[in-house]
């Protein structure tokens with residue numbers, strides 16, 4: 161297994177240290193179907209060198225792995241991605257990306273443990289694969305936002321069309337993003353943080 165990011169152990173890097181002002185660390189999971197861009201998102205936004213457990217996709221995956229829309233993809237996550245981002249001086253998010261392929265989903269239960277929220281990444285060419293993911297989050301009571309990773313040849317839908325197609329209640333935020341861009345991935349996480357904050361506030365008021 162290729163543990164990218166941990167193959168050599170370099171000396172300490174300043175950005176690897178948690179800011180001394182950090183008060184709250186929150187676990188966030190990045191979920192979604194195969195090849196939707198989870199590893200790319202964790203990698204683009206992480207301020208530490210992300211840990212990824214990607215394996216090269218080989219002939220063995222043919223007929224087993226659904227490669228639709230990601231023909232240029234050569235690696236797939238087999239266990240998890242891990243990264244970290246400071247949202248403010250005080251708030252730090254630990255990001256856990258899940259594997260997209262069903263045969264690795266037995267790992268999910270552990271990955272969801274203690275997660276405060278989730279980002280569901282969606283590819284509009286394969287909306288149906290998101291249902292199972294969202295169902296699992298609902299079962300576990302993990303609040304989530306939906307982020308549409310806009311691949312160039314993917315159909316574009318209005319937010320309300322997507323809400324209907326994905327059967328989402330009105331309060332769940334739906335945003336578009338390009339996970340290759342750090343600012344865009346960060347915006348998605350800010351949307352999630354605001355959503356979690358609004359949930360916490362409304363719980364405090366009831």
Ligand SMILES: Nc1nc2c(ncn2[C@@H]2O[C@H](COP(=O)(O)OP(=O)(O)OP(=O)(O)O)[C@@H](O)[C@H]2O)c(=O)[nH]1
Pocket residue numbers: 192193194195196197198199200201230232233234235236237238258259260261309310311312337338339340
């Ligand atoms: N054109 C385009 N390509 C993208 C975009 N996001 C990701 N990609 C590419 O799509 C492929 C899928 O990205 P990954 O990050 O490996 O997807 P993943 O969800 O982690 O995949 P699994 O771990 O196998 O489920 C990669 O080759 C990315 O470079 C995007 O917004 N636009």
Ligand SMILES: [Mg+2]
Pocket residue numbers: 198199200236237241257258259260
């Ligand atoms: Mg991945």
